[in-house]
Amino acid sequence: MSAQLSINTKKITLYNGNKIPAVGLGTWQATEDDVAYKSVRTALKNGYRHIDTAAIYKNEEQVGKAIAEAGIPRNELFVTTKLWNADHKKVEAALDESLKKLQLDYVDLYLIHWPVSINPETNKPYTDHDFVDTWKALQKLYKKGEKVKAIGVSNFTIKKLEKLLNADGVDVVPLVNQVETHPLLTQPELYDYLKSKNIVLEAYSPLGSTDSPLFKNEVVVDIAKKNKVEPAQVLVSWAIQRDTVVLPKSVTESRIISNIKTFTLSKEDFEALNNLSDKFGVVRTCNPPFNNFD
């Protein structure tokens, strides 16, 4: 039987009351020429209202151009960008640069991209500055309420979140933690921890990233066939059913259009995906060397 697919318009409420569209377009590796511009343009024409970019993706100008041309009221859009590791000592200047490229007065969400503060001169971690200091700079901007409407982190483990939350001078809990998660990396402890702290989990690489093993996984493929949907729609729908934000990336028009169409998985299929790594092992695709500095 065909599943009932529809454009997903679900919004998740952050603990400050702001609402974040549950499906957002990922834009990592959409850098060359006008690839990100075209992707964002296609996405906005086809129901997306949430775009995820980052200074290091080198496509904020393209994203900004597509947003400006779309003519969608600003308050209907949710735009996230991220502070790069080498900019931890100049948060406001880096944000201003991103805003300029995005042609925006504010971003809806500003994230510390990685819990690693790197000295750009030595390419090594600073000895006198870490992500707690960086977070305090984000807190200041958030409290002013002008250039950032929400702040959060990315790639933070429970241990790092605990360090952050227990640090002197930290009085804003991150609204979001953006981490890799998909059926081969369900992160159950982190998932429960974030729920307990009211921190929204954003699922990055939700399709398993480039050359994903998930598209060939027999369980995913069977669920897709049974419901007459694409494997990617199974994966996005699973993330939605788990109550996370989900950021599928594509630069292919037909995929951008289909990835935002979701359906409700049966209880059995949802459970089969929850337990996929028991059978096929845990797979993490994103683990850059700088993340292991400490």
Ligand SMILES: NC(=O)c1ccc[n+]([C@@H]2O[C@H](COP(=O)([O-])OP(=O)(O)OC[C@H]3O[C@@H](n4cnc5c(N)ncnc54)[C@H](OP(=O)(O)O)[C@@H]3O)[C@@H](O)[C@H]2O)c1
């Ligand atoms: N915070 C962080 O550190 C971090 C790290 C990684 C990612 N992210 C964010 O999360 C987003 C998503 O993660 P990701 O880019 O790693 O990977 P992803 O969204 O899991 O997968 C993207 C890959 O899947 C392909 N794809 C997309 N839709 C498809 C479909 N319907 N059928 C078959 N293949 C499909 C894409 O190909 P085409 O593009 O060629 O169509 C691309 O190769 C990123 O773009 C970024 O915004 C954040």
